[in-house]
Amino acid sequence: AILLDSIRELPPYVFVMIGLYAGLRREEILGLKWDCVFLDEKTPYISVRRAWHVEGGEPVVNTLLKTPAAKRDVPIPKCLVACLKEAREKSESEYVISNSKGTVLTEAQFVRVWKYITVRSTAERCYYTYVNGQSIKHRIKPRLGEHQPNNPKLVYTMDFKVTPHMLRHTYITNLIYKGVDPKTVQYLAGHENSKTTMDIYAKVKYNKPEKLSSVVNAAFGLR
Incomplete structure (x- = not known):
């Protein structure tokens, strides 16, 4: 909430919203085109079909995803639907995230966009x-x-660090906190290997001694 309030109406806002509420990787967000954003369906969703890469120092968007599992359809919550509808109305580009010319961001341009976040932190x-x-x-x-x-x-409004990957990790963590089963989390996150999902799942779900105490005591017949 602090992050979103700090950058509302600034260039990285839509990127951050997609990361927090759809869990896409950075390259998936930067490669996202409006033809893969379905906001007017009964169940709005984002279809991950392209990714952003840098080749020879230049940005390239193609269908080469990180793994086959990265190809997925991610249902999105109402707050993100509203955000994307507003962005779509203002957009003159085929890309959801674009530069002033309506083309895909370069690495240097993304760094400048992200700086809107870093300059607002209290990091030394x-x-x-x-x-x-x-x-x-x-x-x-x-x-x-x-x-x-x-x-x-x-x-200076943020006393914490933010990276693009942390947005995605927050999305996954929130799914786990709400009791979403591991296989569903794996699909939504686009993890190829279930071990990746389960490592996060175990860390979030079970790293709470106060909640596991009764389970352990019961296992040994103790109260």
Whole structure:
């Protein structure tokens, strides 16, 4: 919620919404075209059929997915449907996420888009000044709620780190917390190997001693 409030109406917002509420990989989001987004169906969904790659330094979108299991149809919740409908109305591109020319993002362009998130975090950062030809390194640690000195409109609102993969991991974790069975989680996440799903599932579901105590005691006939 803090992340979404921090970047609402900014360039990475739609990307983050897709990651959080559909669990797509970064390359799947950047390769997503509107012809694979079905918002007007009785059950709205995203069809994962393409992925973004970098070849020879240039972005390429094709049907080469990470694994065969990555090809999947992911039903999407109402909040993401509303977000995508609004984005579709404004879009003049075949891509859901595009640059100002309506074409697919380059790696450098994606880095710039993601910077809208990183500059709002309180993570320690460095900058350099040059005095008499010598480079002097400075470290700063922003405080939550402070305004960026050179940009008063920018507020440090996040005291946590965010990466594209963390959005997907959050999606998977939330499915597990809500009791979705492992095979369904595996399909929705596009995991080829069930071990990948089960490793996450076990870590999330069972790494809670306070909830497992009664199970363990019961197994040994104890109360």
